[in-house]
Amino acid sequence: MSRRMTVLLIALELALWPQAEAADLFAMIPEPSAVEQNTQADPLAIVVNRSNPVDELSLSELRKVFLGSRSHWPNGRRITIVMRDPGEPERKAILRDVCGMTEDQLKTHFLRGLFTGEILVSPKVLSSPIGVRKFIFNVPGAIGYLRVRDVDDTIKVLRIDGLLPDDKHYQLHIQSQVAME
Amino acid sequence: MSSQLKSAFDHRPRSLVPNLDRFLIATSRHNASLLIFLVCCAVASIGAVVIRDMENTNAKTLEMYAASVRGLQNIGELQYEAQETRRSTLYALTTSDSNLQVEYADQSRNADQRVTNGIAEYTKQTREVEESALAKRLAMDWENYLSVRDEVLASILEGSIKEAVSYDLSGGVPAFERVRLDLNEVKRLYGEDASKSQARLAASSRRSTWRLAGIQGFTLLLSGAAIWAIQRSRMLNTIQLAKLQMEFVASVSHELRTPLAVLNSAADNIADGLIEGKSTLKRYGAILQHQSRSMSHLVDEILLFASTEDGSQKYVLRPLQLTSIIDSIVKATEGIIRDSGFVLELKVEPNLPLALGDESGISKCLQNLISNAIKYGGEYRRIALHAFQADVMQNSSREVCVSIADRGIGIDSSDLEHIFDPFYRSPRVSAAQIHGTGLGLSLAKRIAESMGGRISVLSEVSVGSTFTLHLQVAKGDDKKAATSSFRSSLSQKL
Numbered sequence: 001m002s003r004r005m006t007v008l009l010i011a012l013e014l015a016l017w018p019q020a021e022a023a024d025l026f027a028m029i030p031e032p033s034a035v036e037q038n039t040q041a042d043p044l045a046i047v048v049n050r051s052n053p054v055d056e057l058s059l060s061e062l063r064k065v066f067l068g069s070r071s072h073w074p075n076g077r078r079i080t081i082v083m084r085d086p087g088e089p090e091r092k093a094i095l096r097d098v099c100g101m102t103e104d105q106l107k108t109h110f111l112r113g114l115f116t117g118e119i120l121v122s123p124k125v126l127s128s129p130i131g132v133r134k135f136i137f138n139v140p141g142a143i144g145y146l147r148v149r150d151v152d153d154t155i156k157v158l159r160i161d162g163l164l165p166d167d168k169h170y171q172l173h174i175q176s177q178v179a180m181e
Numbered sequence: 182m183s184s185q186l187k188s189a190f191d192h193r194p195r196s197l198v199p200n201l202d203r204f205l206i207a208t209s210r211h212n213a214s215l216l217i218f219l220v221c222c223a224v225a226s227i228g229a230v231v232i233r234d235m236e237n238t239n240a241k242t243l244e245m246y247a248a249s250v251r252g253l254q255n256i257g258e259l260q261y262e263a264q265e266t267r268r269s270t271l272y273a274l275t276t277s278d279s280n281l282q283v284e285y286a287d288q289s290r291n292a293d294q295r296v297t298n299g300i301a302e303y304t305k306q307t308r309e310v311e312e313s314a315l316a317k318r319l320a321m322d323w324e325n326y327l328s329v330r331d332e333v334l335a336s337i338l339e340g341s342i343k344e345a346v347s348y349d350l351s352g353g354v355p356a357f358e359r360v361r362l363d364l365n366e367v368k369r370l371y372g373e374d375a376s377k378s379q380a381r382l383a384a385s386s387r388r389s390t391w392r393l394a395g396i397q398g399f400t401l402l403l404s405g406a407a408i409w410a411i412q413r414s415r416m417l418n419t420i421q422l423a424k425l426q427m428e429f430v431a432s433v434s435h436e437l438r439t440p441l442a443v444l445n446s447a448a449d450n451i452a453d454g455l456i457e458g459k460s461t462l463k464r465y466g467a468i469l470q471h472q473s474r475s476m477s478h479l480v481d482e483i484l485l486f487a488s489t490e491d492g493s494q495k496y497v498l499r500p501l502q503l504t505s506i507i508d509s510i511v512k513a514t515e516g517i518i519r520d521s522g523f524v525l526e527l528k529v530e531p532n533l534p535l536a537l538g539d540e541s542g543i544s545k546c547l548q549n550l551i552s553n554a555i556k557y558g559g560e561y562r563r564i565a566l567h568a569f570q571a572d573v574m575q576n577s578s579r580e581v582c583v584s585i586a587d588r589g590i591g592i593d594s595s596d597l598e599h600i601f602d603p604f605y606r607s608p609r610v611s612a613a614q615i616h617g618t619g620l621g622l623s624l625a626k627r628i629a630e631s632m633g634g635r636i637s638v639l640s641e642v643s644v645g646s647t648f649t650l651h652l653q654v655a656k657g658d659d660k661k662a663a664t665s666s667f668r669s670s671l672s673q674k675l
Contacts, residue, residue: 078339124279128280138290138335139334142338
């Protein structure tokens, strides 16, 4: 039993090691000074396949979905989470506003969930908003996030706590950095 | 004298026959030209029909070829795009990279859209029931395959490879096989359609060949008929010419025989010494003189006709005062009118304009008409000569007319169109033993036309006939010429 646990711990370490290294790499990139930057809120839309019967989720339900705690939609379809590459502003916004985790914490969470069998499928990672959109279009149980400008009518935007991205008190925003003279 | 007459008689037919020949040949040529023109028209119209038919066949061939090529091309494209749809889906199985999987899914969807469009186009083009049913089946099978494909793609993208393979094997493979069979069926139908078109084309080509053969036969038939008609027309003309010649010879012989008999008889009496006394001799002389003049007149008329026929007779047209010409004609014909027991009623409108013509021509023309009136004047024995001016309806100008009317036997309406033909003698006139050569009216008409005028006729059987000579009114230039001509002739006389 102890041998089996040791192997699993080694595997966990190996899985976390590249992310940690990536996090270190991000840490090496110098942050722009506060004088040079200003932040601008850009709403982040939560999108699903058009055949999905769900139109609205609460923020807590969304958190369960993105953390893999909820595995199926009410129609029985398996939930497939679509994420952007680590470091992308959209992903950061989801980590911050929905998951309430850092990148490492999320990785650890999923590794643990997969290992224990609580989570069935790990999130799919796509490198472009178009890829995200097409993935969601093709997979009936997929859920992802996109900037509002990347949304089109091939996918459906969910209301979060009854609000759409353009509504006033919508909670999910990307903190974009705008260069100032 | 007898030999001279004989030679003159022999000479006449020789000089007239070629003229008659020319006239009749001209008529035959006219008929032949008309017939050939009709044949050409018929051949051209039928040729146009054949050309149109051949053009239609050619257009159909091109259309069929283009449709076959386009159809096969479309089928080929459909087959390729269907394979591409499936191929791209299966490519997605080969990778675990979600980005690549999405790309393959996208390729598969693009290809399936092209197939769907192609099937819709094919459905629109279908005309027959079998084709429509097949198009419907193909669209349905393709839709079924796409629904399986969507599930397969979704499973692949979700990462459930096992599930995707299972879906594909259980649903995708048979669904795609059905689509493949449908496309093969579409290809077979295209082939059958092309074969039918080819058969139709062959039938159309055969029809064209038959039509062409028919047209050739018809053309040959028509040409044969035309040649026969031309030959027939010529033969009839020749027969008519011969008949006219015979009638002319008989008529002239008859006209000559009477004075010749009188001349012979008078000459015999003188030769036999039966004539005694100066007064008797004088009477015989007068008879001989009258008969010889009569013969001379007949010969002159024939010669004049011959000269008008070959165009050697030319008239010098000048403005003439018809009153004086009519006076001279009245004087010239006074004797014959009186001897025949006729009365001439003369009516000349005052202030008649100058007429354009030739004095001798007008005289000859009017004398012929008066002779005719005497010959056919019947029992009433009255001839009316009326000179007047009238309007020409065709060009609103004026003309000078001289009409000669009798109240004689009249002319049958069937004869009216022939009375100006040379040597024409109405059967009714021949039966009534009224002698003549059939040249008088023909001669009068030719003379009138030579002077730029014409002769018209109004007649009714047993009521009488009115012949009118129409002459042009002399214009200003003609009058000046006339004045200068008159002065020059006057100066010559002086």
